[in-house]
Amino acid sequence: MTWTDQAWQHIQPLYSNILAMPFIEQLKNGTLPLDKFQFYMQQDARYLEHYGRVLAYLGSKTGDNDQALDFFDFGKNALIVERALHESYFSQFGIHEDSDTADLEPICHHYVHFLKSTAAFDPLEVAMAAVLPCFVIYKEVGDYIIATQTNQANPYKNWIDTYSGPEFAIGVQKAENYVNAMAENTTEAIRAQMLEAYVKASRMEFKFWEAAYNKTAW
Numbered sequence: 001m002t003w004t005d006q007a008w009q010h011i012q013p014l015y016s017n018i019l020a021m022p023f024i025e026q027l028k029n030g031t032l033p034l035d036k037f038q039f040y041m042q043q044d045a046r047y048l049e050h051y052g053r054v055l056a057y058l059g060s061k062t063g064d065n066d067q068a069l070d071f072f073d074f075g076k077n078a079l080i081v082e083r084a085l086h087e088s089y090f091s092q093f094g095i096h097e098d099s100d101t102a103d104l105e106p107i108c109h110h111y112v113h114f115l116k117s118t119a120a121f122d123p124l125e126v127a128m129a130a131v132l133p134c135f136v137i138y139k140e141v142g143d144y145i146i147a148t149q150t151n152q153a154n155p156y157k158n159w160i161d162t163y164s165g166p167e168f169a170i171g172v173q174k175a176e177n178y179v180n181a182m183a184e185n186t187t188e189a190i191r192a193q194m195l196e197a198y199v200k201a202s203r204m205e206f207k208f209w210e211a212a213y214n215k216t217a218w
């Protein structure tokens with residue numbers, strides 16, 4: 001079994017809890033109150049600015065040129081998605097222009113700085129494992145919503161489409177392949193740290209949606 005399959009198995013209870021979250025259920029049905037979605041969009045735009053930079057930084061640290069190019073692309077895509085959020089979703093959902101200077105609220109702040117400090121101070125394998133749940137959980141949630149949704153007029157359709165298409169799946173697979181290759185070529189001790197970082201990041205994905213639903217602010 002690959003390292004990413006093992007890690008994914010490991011977080012199954014957490015993933016089931018994510019699917020049962022009111023945020024995800026109501027996003028799927030299109031009944032999520034607008035103010036909660038606005039909070040999420042605003043925080044996510046800020047998250048993506050930082051996350052994109054972390055991906056590019058990890059690209060710059062790898063000795064493998066293909067991996068570097070793919071991580072530069074992932075980073076660029078994070079910022080392109082962020083700009084699309086500004087341009088289309090923000091006007092569609094009436095989010096104000098000052099959103100790009102909005103504070104990072106506690107969970108977003110914690111997640112961003114966990115990724116940055118892991119990237120700066122921990123082995124590259126561990127940092128690569130830390131950024132993976134962002135890809136994998138969004139792909140699984142996107143596919144789950146597409147497979148189970150019933151509301152064809154869902155106002156959150158653009159969000160769902162972003163994370164469920166075949167193009168996105170190819171990127172996720174690439175990221176997983178790099179992490180698997182790194183896991184194979186490292187020590188048991190580093191693999192344990194990789195799993196710990198993967199689990200922490202997955203918990204923060206849960207917390208990010210929970211914080212949006214509750215509009216948790218400082």
Ligand SMILES: Cc1ncc(C[n+]2csc(CCO)c2C)c(N)n1
Nearest residue numbers: 044047074075077078134135138208
């Ligand atoms: C909190 C949070 N976590 C994950 C994503 C999803 N995501 C953002 S960028 C990217 C890869 C870009 O190449 C993916 C999968 C999100 N939007 N917000």
